[in-house]
Amino acid sequence: MELSIRKIVTNLEEIRYEGFKELEKPIKKCSVSAVIKNPYAGKYVEDLAMLSEIGKFLGGELTKRAVEAMGIEPSEANSYGKGAIIGLNGELEHGAAILHPLLGKPMREQVNGGKAIIPSAKKAGTAGTSLDVPLHYKDAAFVRTHYDAMEVRIPDAPKENEIVVSIVVTNGGRPHPRIGGLQISEVKGEDGLR
Numbered sequence: 001m002e003l004s005i006r007k008i009v010t011n012l013e014e015i016r017y018e019g020f021k022e023l024e025k026p027i028k029k030c031s032v033s034a035v036i037k038n039p040y041a042g043k044y045v046e047d048l049a050m051l052s053e054i055g056k057f058l059g060g061e062l063t064k065r066a067v068e069a070m071g072i073e074p075s076e077a078n079s080y081g082k083g084a085i086i087g088l089n090g091e092l093e094h095g096a097a098i099l100h101p102l103l104g105k106p107m108r109e110q111v112n113g114g115k116a117i118i119p120s121a122k123k124a125g126t127a128g129t130s131l132d133v134p135l136h137y138k139d140a141a142f143v144r145t146h147y148d149a150m151e152v153r154i155p156d157a158p159k160e161n162e163i164v165v166s167i168v169v170t171n172g173g174r175p176h177p178r179i180g181g182l183q184i185s186e187v188k189g190e191d192g193l194r
Helices: 051-072 090-099 104-110
Strands: 005-018 021-037 079-086 119-122 129-138 148-153 160-172
Touching: 005 051, 005 148, 021 051, 021 148, 051 090, 051 104, 051 148, 051 160, 079 090, 090 119, 090 160, 119 129, 129 160, 148 160
Parallel strands: 079 119
Antiparallel strands: 005 021, 021 160, 079 129, 079 160, 129 148
């Protein structure tokens, strides 16, 4: 695996007040992003397995850092998401190769579960490009109270030959949810949906 990390950026939010009301318990959202060199920048390569191996490593490492930064136990992680911003000398498929084949299993291991699919977003961009990383409840995708996102933006990344790989973990859903739907207490946890 040819992994070169220029830097890791952690962003922690602690939401205490939302709209017109204080929260009973603060909600923490944490993004951890690695700015990595794209080994396939500037060329077409058929076999992207090396990027999938990079994703496997980063899935566990970045998720572990997010949980630690929030100061919670892994079982307290509530929702999650992943994303990538690919520098303009790369391809969207480079981000897909990192995010999809192997990243999920080590990410789930770091949050003690996660039956639901890990929502994701990817895009190409220049330094300072922002990405809204989608979030939902880790064990049942249909829990509406956790449909959310966290913006990731690094002023000097990605450079043309880089990829920003981001993991987001929270310890709760949206503040003051009240639109109904499946509640966490009703989750069966069998299929990752309900």
